[in-house]
Amino acid sequence: MPKKKVSLDVTQVENFIFDMNRxxxxxxxxWVDHIYMPGIKFSTRCPSATRYLFDSYGAYGKxxxxxxLAEGKLDYSDKLLEILYACTLCGACDxxxxxxxxxxxxxxxxxxxxxxxxxxxxxxxxHKKIANNIATKHNSFGAPHENRRKWLPEGxxxxxxxxxxxxxxxxxxxTNPEIAQATVKILNASGTPxxxxxxxxxxxxxxxxxxxxxxxxxxxxxNVEAVKQTGATTLLTSCAEGYRMWKVDYPKILNMSTADLGxxxxxxxxxxxxxxxxxxxxxxxxVDLRLTYHDSxxxxxxxxxxxxxxxxxxxxxxxxxxxxRRRGANGVYQQPRDILSSIxxxxxxxxxxxxxxxxxxxxxxxxxxxxxxxxxxxxxxxxEEVKEVGAEAVVSACxxxxxxFAQAVKKNGGNLKVLDISELILASVEV
Amino acid sequence: xxxxxEAYKVLESIVGAEYISADPTIxxxxxxxxxxxxxxxxxxRVMTKVPGCVIMPRTTxxxxxxxxxxxxYKIPFVPYSTGWYGARSHPHVADELLIDLxxxxxxxxxxxxxxxxxxxxxxxxxxQEEAMRRGMYIIVGGGGSQVSAIANMIGxxxxxxxxxIGLPHRRILGTELVLPDGEIVLMGSLALQxxxxxxxxxxxxLRGLLRGFTGHRGCLGIVTKMxxxxxPFQPERLEPTGISPHTTLQLPTNRVRWINFTMPxxxxxxxxxxxxxxxxxxxxxxxxPLFWRAIAKARSKEEFWELWSKxxxxxxxxxxxxxxxxxxxxxxxxLEYEEQVLMDIIAELGGExxxxxxxxxxxxxxxxxxxxxxxxxxxxxxxxxxxxxxxxIPHGENYAKLKxxxxxxxxxxxxxxxxxxxxxxxxxxxxEFLVYWDPDENTDGVDHFYLETSKENIRKRFYTSxxxxxxxxxxxxPAYGPNYHKWLLAVKNEFDPNFVCHxxxxxxxxxxxxxxxxxxxxKDWEGPEIAPKL
Numbered sequence: 001m002p003k004k005k006v007s008l009d010v011t012q013v014e015n016f017i018f019d020m021n022r023x024x025x026x027x028x029x030x031w032v033d034h035i036y037m038p039g040i041k042f043s044t045r046c047p048s049a050t051r052y053l054f055d056s057y058g059a060y061g062k063x064x065x066x067x068x069l070a071e072g073k074l075d076y077s078d079k080l081l082e083i084l085y086a087c088t089l090c091g092a093c094d095x096x097x098x099x100x101x102x103x104x105x106x107x108x109x110x111x112x113x114x115x116x117x118x119x120x121x122x123x124x125x126x127h128k129k130i131a132n133n134i135a136t137k138h139n140s141f142g143a144p145h146e147n148r149r150k151w152l153p154e155g156x157x158x159x160x161x162x163x164x165x166x167x168x169x170x171x172x173x174x175t176n177p178e179i180a181q182a183t184v185k186i187l188n189a190s191g192t193p194x195x196x197x198x199x200x201x202x203x204x205x206x207x208x209x210x211x212x213x214x215x216x217x218x219x220x221x222x223n224v225e226a227v228k229q230t231g232a233t234t235l236l237t238s239c240a241e242g243y244r245m246w247k248v249d250y251p252k253i254l255n256m257s258t259a260d261l262g263x264x265x266x267x268x269x270x271x272x273x274x275x276x277x278x279x280x281x282x283x284x285x286x287v288d289l290r291l292t293y294h295d296s297x298x299x300x301x302x303x304x305x306x307x308x309x310x311x312x313x314x315x316x317x318x319x320x321x322x323x324x325r326r327r328g329a330n331g332v333y334q335q336p337r338d339i340l341s342s343i344x345x346x347x348x349x350x351x352x353x354x355x356x357x358x359x360x361x362x363x364x365x366x367x368x369x370x371x372x373x374x375x376x377x378x379x380x381x382x383x384e385e386v387k388e389v390g391a392e393a394v395v396s397a398c399x400x401x402x403x404x405f406a407q408a409v410k411k412n413g414g415n416l417k418v419l420d421i422s423e424l425i426l427a428s429v430e431v
Numbered sequence: 432x433x434x435x436x437e438a439y440k441v442l443e444s445i446v447g448a449e450y451i452s453a454d455p456t457i458x459x460x461x462x463x464x465x466x467x468x469x470x471x472x473x474x475x476r477v478m479t480k481v482p483g484c485v486i487m488p489r490t491t492x493x494x495x496x497x498x499x500x501x502x503x504y505k506i507p508f509v510p511y512s513t514g515w516y517g518a519r520s521h522p523h524v525a526d527e528l529l530i531d532l533x534x535x536x537x538x539x540x541x542x543x544x545x546x547x548x549x550x551x552x553x554x555x556x557x558x559q560e561e562a563m564r565r566g567m568y569i570i571v572g573g574g575g576s577q578v579s580a581i582a583n584m585i586g587x588x589x590x591x592x593x594x595x596i597g598l599p600h601r602r603i604l605g606t607e608l609v610l611p612d613g614e615i616v617l618m619g620s621l622a623l624q625x626x627x628x629x630x631x632x633x634x635x636x637l638r639g640l641l642r643g644f645t646g647h648r649g650c651l652g653i654v655t656k657m658x659x660x661x662x663p664f665q666p667e668r669l670e671p672t673g674i675s676p677h678t679t680l681q682l683p684t685n686r687v688r689w690i691n692f693t694m695p696x697x698x699x700x701x702x703x704x705x706x707x708x709x710x711x712x713x714x715x716x717x718x719x720p721l722f723w724r725a726i727a728k729a730r731s732k733e734e735f736w737e738l739w740s741k742x743x744x745x746x747x748x749x750x751x752x753x754x755x756x757x758x759x760x761x762x763x764x765x766l767e768y769e770e771q772v773l774m775d776i777i778a779e780l781g782g783e784x785x786x787x788x789x790x791x792x793x794x795x796x797x798x799x800x801x802x803x804x805x806x807x808x809x810x811x812x813x814x815x816x817x818x819x820x821x822x823x824i825p826h827g828e829n830y831a832k833l834k835x836x837x838x839x840x841x842x843x844x845x846x847x848x849x850x851x852x853x854x855x856x857x858x859x860x861x862x863e864f865l866v867y868w869d870p871d872e873n874t875d876g877v878d879h880f881y882l883e884t885s886k887e888n889i890r891k892r893f894y895t896s897x898x899x900x901x902x903x904x905x906x907x908x909p910a911y912g913p914n915y916h917k918w919l920l921a922v923k924n925e926f927d928p929n930f931v932c933h934x935x936x937x938x939x940x941x942x943x944x945x946x947x948x949x950x951x952x953x954k955d956w957e958g959p960e961i962a963p964k965l
Contacts, residue, residue: 001872021870022808024467025514026577026801034576034798035671035678037556039564040538053487053533054452055514056460064462080456099676100801102732316807316842316869318733325731329674356675 006319007310008107010252011213013070013115016108018313020067028100029059029093038352042385045092045353047360047378056083059093059105066112076121084113085124086374088367089209090297090360095328102325106302113211123210124370130206131215138201139170148200151177156184162193164271165232165263167246169239170202171399179399182422183238183268189429190272190281194236197226203245208253209365220250228262238268238422240398241364244298251306258305267299269397272425273335276342283428286345291419292391293336293348294382294405295358296398301328328356336397336421343428351385359385361396363404379408386416393417395424433526434484438504442528445496446488450534453484461485461514461521461529466804468517469811471870473878473947475518478939482509483526489534491607491615491655497530498653499613501931509933510653512551512579516586517811519648519900524934532579535655542567544628545661546604551581551654556796558659563669567661568795570599573863575800581657586646589817589854589861590794591717591756596662597855598817600642604630604658608641611652611932619658627658640922645815648900650936651926665760669795678798679790686759686766689791690773691719694751694782697824703753704820706776708857712769715756715794717852721747722844726802735806747845753782756794807842807867809874813884818894820860823851826893830864833887837880842867875949882906882944882953899937903944906956916959 006015030046037043044050049058056065065083068074087109094106116122123131133142151173152158158166166187172180187194201223208216223246227235237243247265251258258265275281295301304326313319333355340348353359362368362378383405386394394416396402406418434442434453443451452458463479464470488494501508508528514520522529536552542565547558555569556576562568570592572583588599596602605619605627618637620629630638641647641654667683682688694700700718707713721742729735755773759766777784792798803810816826827849834841849864864884868877885902888895889910898907899919908916919937923930935942941959944950 001869022466022804024470024801024804025517026575027513027515028577028801031554031556031577033675033678034556034796035673035680035792037560037576037796039560040536040553040557043554043557053450053531054457054460054485055531056457058460060514061460065456065459067465068459068462074456074459077454077456079454083456083460095675099678100799101805315872316732316736317871318736320733322733323731327676329676333674 001315003312003314005310006313008104008308009310010107010111011114013066013111016104016111017067017070018317019103019105019108020063020070022101022103022317023060023063024101025060026100027058027060028096029105030096032353032357033096033099036357042352042359042388045096045357045359047090047362047374047381048087050381051374051377052086057086059097059109062087062109062112063105066108069112069115076116076119081116081122081124084116084122085210085366086371088297088360088362088378089365091302091328092297092357092360095301095356098325098327110211114213115211117211117213123212123366126370127206127210127212127366130366130369131212134202134204134207134219135215139174140202140206141170141174143174148173149196151180153181153184156188158184158196159193160195161231162195163232164192164194164234164236165227165230166194166196166236167203167242168196168200169237169242169399171403172238173200176399176403176420179238179402179420179422182420182426185426186268186272186281186422186429190275195230195232197230199226203242205241205245206366206369208245208249213253217253220253224250224254224261232263234264234266236266236268236271238420239400240267240296240299241400243267244302247303248306255308257307267332267397268422269299269336269339270332273339276339281429283339283343283425285428287343287424287427288345289393290347290349290391291340291393291395292351292386292389293340294351294361294394294396294401295333295355296396296401297358297360297364299397300331300333300358301356303331304328331356339421339425340395343424346424349389349391351389353385361401361404363400368400368404375404376408376411379404380412383408383412383416393419395419395421397421434506434528435504438500438506439484441500442484442486442497445493445500446486450487451484457485458482463518463521465870466808468515469519470517471809472518472811472874472881473950474940474943477947478523478943479518480522480525480527482522482529485529485531487531487534491609494530494609494653494655495613495615498609498611501528502612502929505929505931507931507934510649512582513554513577515574515578516582516648519936519939523936523939530653532653537656540565541628545663546628546658547661548627548656548658549580550656551579553580554578555580555583559796562661563664566664566666568664569659569661570596571794571797573797573800575797577801580659581654584657584659585642585654586648590797591715591754591852592794593854594713594715594852595856597859600638601630602660603638603641604628604660606638606641606654606658607656609653609655611927612929627656630660644898645896646900648933648936650900650923650933652932663760665758669791679792680795682789682791684789685763688757688766688770688789689787690755690757691785691787692753692755692777692782693785694753694780696751699780699782700751700753701820701824702780703776703782704853705857707755707773708853710772710776711856712757712772713755714758714760717754718850719752719754720847720850721750722847724752726806732805742845744845747847752785803865807869809868809870809877810865811881812863812865813881814888815861815863815896816894817854817859817861817896820851820853820857822894823860823862826862827851827864829887829891829893830884833883834866834880837876840868840872840874840876841880878947878950879953882950901940903941903956903958904937905941905959
């Protein structure tokens with residue numbers, strides 16, 4: 001059999017024909033890993049397949065649809081775009097598939113969206129609006145750019161030069177300032193000097209996620225260069241989506257390894273976990289709360305570093321040179337749990353679906369903007385699980401999750417607390 | 432949309448607009464292949480179609496109404512629970528209605544009388560978890576935890592754990608079946624009262640008709656509810672551990688233990704199975720193909736091939752590993768006793784215990800069956816026999832010889848004679864022959880081998896489980912009946928006078944041979960005139 005050249009380049013959907021061809025409908029992408037199957041309730045991990053039910057919304061359906069599209073056997077339609085975009089790209093399908101089959105499902109889904117944009121059919125109108133906001137105001141909400149630092153607590157002065165650069169992100173800058181405020185106070189409490197980007201722009205998460213590769217690439221180049229100019233050695237985020245962009249998608253977009261970015265990308269929970277374990281930061285104040293931790297997809301199963309790969313595929317689908325597959329096993333799962341467990345008074349209870357099996361909150365990667373009802377539905381599903389384990393609070397490590405859960409709680413009523421982990425850390429260390 | 436607007440409207444009025452679609456993108460998402468069980472082969476390419484419409488009923492009443500509409504408007508339909516069974520569980524004719532049963536996921540469990548009542552949308556891992564939480568268990572079929580429990584119970588439904596309790600037909604209790612014309616048949620105790628706790632009912636036992644040997648692939652109606660017998664287990668939890676892809680159930684070794692033994696020969700493995708059966712010990716026992724070990728060791732497809740390419744005819748023929756499961760169902764002392772007896776048996780036969788991981792990912796909550804596609808991309812079990820242990824072993828050996836002629840395109844396996852095990856405490860023997868291929872290669876040879884296995888069974892008098900819905904009915908029927916084919920068609924005609932339920936099953940493989948040019952040279956039997964109503 002002649003060998004075929006292949007790479008992980010998502011701008012060419014042809015690279016993923018093999019993966020679309022080999023899907024066997026085991027639905028490992030939809031069900032919770034059977035080893036961890038909690039029973040009749042909470043048995044799925046794909047929000048899209050669970051909400052819309054038709055197989056076409058599961059990864060197995062999308063692989064078939066993507067293949068037909070790539071081979072020119074299926075035309076674009078409103079339904080097709082809905083199926084492509086009413087999906088949180090949360091990576092549950094990808095780790096599920098790699099439990100047994102090692103197909104590149106997440107990359108395939110990204111590649112199909114990029115193709116849809118290239119073909120002039122995608123993204124959804126709401127996404128185009130975000131793209132316009134980013135182009136004109138440098139943030140996804142269309143808020144005035146000059147307000148980007150308004151969140152800074154009074155009297156708090158970031159360093160003009162420091163090893164650690166805190167990339168705040170659009171959400172913590174505009175809609176969830178409490179997260180940014182808690183983050184810088186934690187850094188202060190630990191004695192970590194930090195700086196901000198001289199002129200911070202959106203990370204471009206929505207742009208890349210909906211397939212607008214050109215725009216995402218331009219932003220990635222600009223942002224990476226801007227960080228390099230600062231001389232920072234560590235880029236710290238408090239947003240899971242931003243973390244994934246910097247750590248995984250920028251290198252992917254720029255065809256480089258995460259290791260070659262020139263600086264380390266860390267999420268606040270990784271940084272704080274290290275500080276606590278070193279004894280630099282001590283969570284001593286009591287927080288009496290029975291809580292559960294929601295794994296944000298971009299911090300957990302989607303966060304393994306990126307390494308470009310190209311090579312050949314031959315008989316039996318064997319590739320050369322060796323491909324180190326990103327299977328989600330090395331995501332940031334344990335650190336937030338260790339942090340929460342170290343806080344006096346906190347009782348951490350796990351939901352049936354946790355770590356790589358977690359059910360996405362529904363907000364990420366352009367979903368909430370285009371399909372707000374679906375996003376809220378997903379959040380409500382997750383909140384049912386929170387209720388099931390009798391938690392008083394749900395804690396996440398991403399403003400998108402927090403915001404979506406908070407909206408769902410507000411809509412549903414009830415007294416469940418929705419917190420970002422930064423707020424809890426701050427409550428336990430603040431003097 | 433080929434289903435008439437009028438018929439669509441009627442169907443829509445049954446389930447609501449949200450649960451029916453004839454949109455081409457929705458329908459494309461239900462395509463059988465190109466990947467999947469038996470997919471990528473000629474049968475899938477020639478015989479399957481994208482559905483013309485998909486409908487998702489919630490209740491038995493809705494299923495009945497849908498089926499009646501199909502009969503009224505002559506719309507072919509196919510029941511579909513998870514779609515796992517590859518080509519044969521998907522539409523075979525144009526503009527077919529696919530009845531997706533995933534919304535029918537009702538579940539009740541009776542831990543006092545040890546049974547669960549499930550809808551076709553309930554899968555095995557859900558059922559197993561609910562059962563184990565209450566001190567019971569079920570056999571998760573080799574198809575894996577992801578399959579609909581009902582579909583598997585009426586089709587296959589066995590694994591190495593069947594050693595103790597045999598095939599699943601006896602564990603089918605009260606059952607509700609919607610016939611192809613919409614009539615309801617209540618089976619077992621459901622026929623007498625609204626309580627499905629018992630499998631026997633009035634008149635002849637229809638479970639045989641429902642299952643045949645390995646099912647009818649949905650051509651005799653739709654099972655909408657089934658009570659499934661659960662068995663008492665031991666009380667300790669099998670603890671899930673690890674992060675994907677390395678997840679496993681940690682076994683409580685005081686109550687559950689797998690032990691692998693190196694045996695001196697294939698005969699000694701067979702003897703061990705007989706001796707264990709005589710002593711009435713063990714909860715599972717199977718021969719381990721060398722292939723499984725390579726799969727278990729490899730961390731990727733590439734690593735599998737690196738390991739596998741080091742094997743040879745010699746290593747295969749000298750590899751005799753027996754895997755035994757012990758469960759202290761009643762007590763820790765039971766496990767200790769059984770282990771001592773087992774060690775005596777193995778020692779007498781010259782075997783030796785190997786270090787065995789105290790974990791399970793393949794049988795209790797079978798999580799890795801999909802991994803069968805990792806190595807090559809294409810997979811099907813071409814045959815299984817369920818007869819005696821003496822019968823099972825030569826079955827695999829014969830197939831290994833036959834297979835040489837078809838390798839390639841089949842994966843090189845150095846003459847591996849497949850897998851055999853013991854059911855029903857040694858009263859039955861089981862042999863399954865699995866084949867793998869690269870779907871990007873010419874697969875005509877795989878299609879040929881598949882059919883040749885049927886001829887080999889007839890020649891050598893192996894008691895195959897794959898009859899009508901899996902092989903040409905007019906090839907296998909006269910050989911195994913002699914009127915098996917006529918009876919099956921008579922039943923089909925009686926239940927499905929309009930031939931709308933998953934046509935042309937059970938004549939689908941006959942039709943495949945007629946339609947696929949490359950299959951014609953193999954046809955040396957009298958075929959049916961494919962009925963005009965197909």
